[in-house]
Amino acid sequence: MRDPAPELSAPLEELDRELAGLLRAELARERATLNLIASENFVPRALLEVQGSVLTNKYADGYPGAREYDGCEVVDEVERLAIARACALFGAEHANVQPYSGASANFAVLRALAAPGDTVLGWDFTHGGHPTHYDRDTLTGVLYRGVTYHVRRDDRLVDLDEVAALARAERPRVIFVGWCLYTRHLDYRAFREIADEVGAVLVADMAHVSGLVAAGMYPSPVGIADVCTFTTHKTVGGGRGGTILCRQELAGRIDAAVYPGSQGGPLPHVIGAHALAFGLARRPAFRERMARTLSGARVLAGVLADHATETRCDVVTGGTETHQVVLDTSPRGVGASTALEDLHAVGVNANALPLAFDPVPGPTGSGLRLGTAALATRGFADAEFAELGEILAGALGPARGARHAELAGRAEALRAGFPLYPGLG
Numbered sequence: 001m002r003d004p005a006p007e008l009s010a011p012l013e014e015l016d017r018e019l020a021g022l023l024r025a026e027l028a029r030e031r032a033t034l035n036l037i038a039s040e041n042f043v044p045r046a047l048l049e050v051q052g053s054v055l056t057n058k059y060a061d062g063y064p065g066a067r068e069y070d071g072c073e074v075v076d077e078v079e080r081l082a083i084a085r086a087c088a089l090f091g092a093e094h095a096n097v098q099p100y101s102g103a104s105a106n107f108a109v110l111r112a113l114a115a116p117g118d119t120v121l122g123w124d125f126t127h128g129g130h131p132t133h134y135d136r137d138t139l140t141g142v143l144y145r146g147v148t149y150h151v152r153r154d155d156r157l158v159d160l161d162e163v164a165a166l167a168r169a170e171r172p173r174v175i176f177v178g179w180c181l182y183t184r185h186l187d188y189r190a191f192r193e194i195a196d197e198v199g200a201v202l203v204a205d206m207a208h209v210s211g212l213v214a215a216g217m218y219p220s221p222v223g224i225a226d227v228c229t230f231t232t233h234k235t236v237g238g239g240r241g242g243t244i245l246c247r248q249e250l251a252g253r254i255d256a257a258v259y260p261g262s263q264g265g266p267l268p269h270v271i272g273a274h275a276l277a278f279g280l281a282r283r284p285a286f287r288e289r290m291a292r293t294l295s296g297a298r299v300l301a302g303v304l305a306d307h308a309t310e311t312r313c314d315v316v317t318g319g320t321e322t323h324q325v326v327l328d329t330s331p332r333g334v335g336a337s338t339a340l341e342d343l344h345a346v347g348v349n350a351n352a353l354p355l356a357f358d359p360v361p362g363p364t365g366s367g368l369r370l371g372t373a374a375l376a377t378r379g380f381a382d383a384e385f386a387e388l389g390e391i392l393a394g395a396l397g398p399a400r401g402a403r404h405a406e407l408a409g410r411a412e413a414l415r416a417g418f419p420l421y422p423g424l425g
């Protein structure tokens with residue numbers, strides 16, 4: 001019988017060899033590197049199935065039970081499942097699982113809770129914060145008046161005295177608390193007190209730590225902040241996207257600000273992926289993985305601190321309480337991008353960001369940010385992170401170029417014990 005629509009059933013290899021080749025190349029790249037990029041992770045193979053599923057075919061503008069399209073009975077259930085699992089995972093009253101990203105989530109929260117021109121107080125990006133909390137290069141800074149707080153020079157911890165002083169002086173409508181480069185716990189209650197004193201809304205962006213929060217291994221801002229946002233693809237290990245949590249009384253405003261306020265139709269295949277990720281994050285295996293993530297970061301920090309004299313890289317704050325280890329490469333006299341090249345040469349990916357009081361100007365500065373979430377997902381535990389720390393120390397040390405082949409071999413041996421997506425490709 002004639003296939004009336006051959007393109008609907010042909011595999012990618014047949015339909016588009018060029019693109020299929022690129023997908024194979026990315027899989028090979030991911031398998032052949034050790035990923036220490038602190039904001040990345042590996043999704044379960046089942047999640048690839050969900051994101052590549054027929055859910056992508058559906059328009060579903062609106063919310064479960066109130067859509068602008070017919071035929072939403074199944075995607076309604078998918079979204080209800082994702083919402084219920086998000087609320088159960090974080091102990092939240094309401095979840096919006098439609099934001100396309102963390103940035104979209106943050107913009108929607110501002111649209112819901114502030115008026116254009118209002119002052120927004122956020123954590124400076126060059127001190128570890130995120131641009132969408134205040135910056136003129138983002139929609140936030142275009143629509144609102146951004147003011148920033150910082151970390152202290154002496155201990156590199158967030159300066160709560162400055163936050164309080166700025167809040168009193170600037171009377172922000174919204175205070176954001178959340179970071180993309182930081183290694184210590186946050187005192188959300190202290191931020192709450194400051195917000196209450198000046199009548200501000202407190203928004204916690206827990207993008208990096210949401211997996212740790214879900215596992216009870218980092219302080220939770222849920223129930224302390226008025227609203228929490230997070231990305232689903234960092235420590236949670238889900239598909240790319242964002243989620244907003246809030247109290248029931250804010251649910252209507254938040255939902256209206258996401259759709260139709262700042263986004264078009266949702267991505268049902270991504271929402272399906274969130275349902276899977278939030279479900280998996282309630283299982284014991286997730287807690288065990290988060291424990292390895294945290295412990296691995298402590299081990300990595302310890303090994304790198306032991307080698308600080310040779311590498312001329314200091315461990316910022318002397319250690320970590322998160323999945324991140326941040327190295328200050330400024331004693332090397334060159335920016336962190338050179339350190340990145342050294343790691344790349346031995347098969348390790350990381351990324352560079354500016355540090356507070358950074359002597360090296362520019363968007364990458366002297367901060368070498370390492371994160372353990374992706375490799376913990378791949379199966380690494382303390383022993384592997386210790387060996388990886390030695391490899392990094394060698395790659396950054398005085399004999400680095402001369403040792404690249406040896407270190408790349410050790411990195412390959414480490415990888416070989418933890419095959420990525422066996423059988424895929």
Ligand code: DSN
Pocket residue numbers: 038039102130180
């Ligand atoms: N891009 C994310 C990170 O790397 O931390 C923040 O948006």
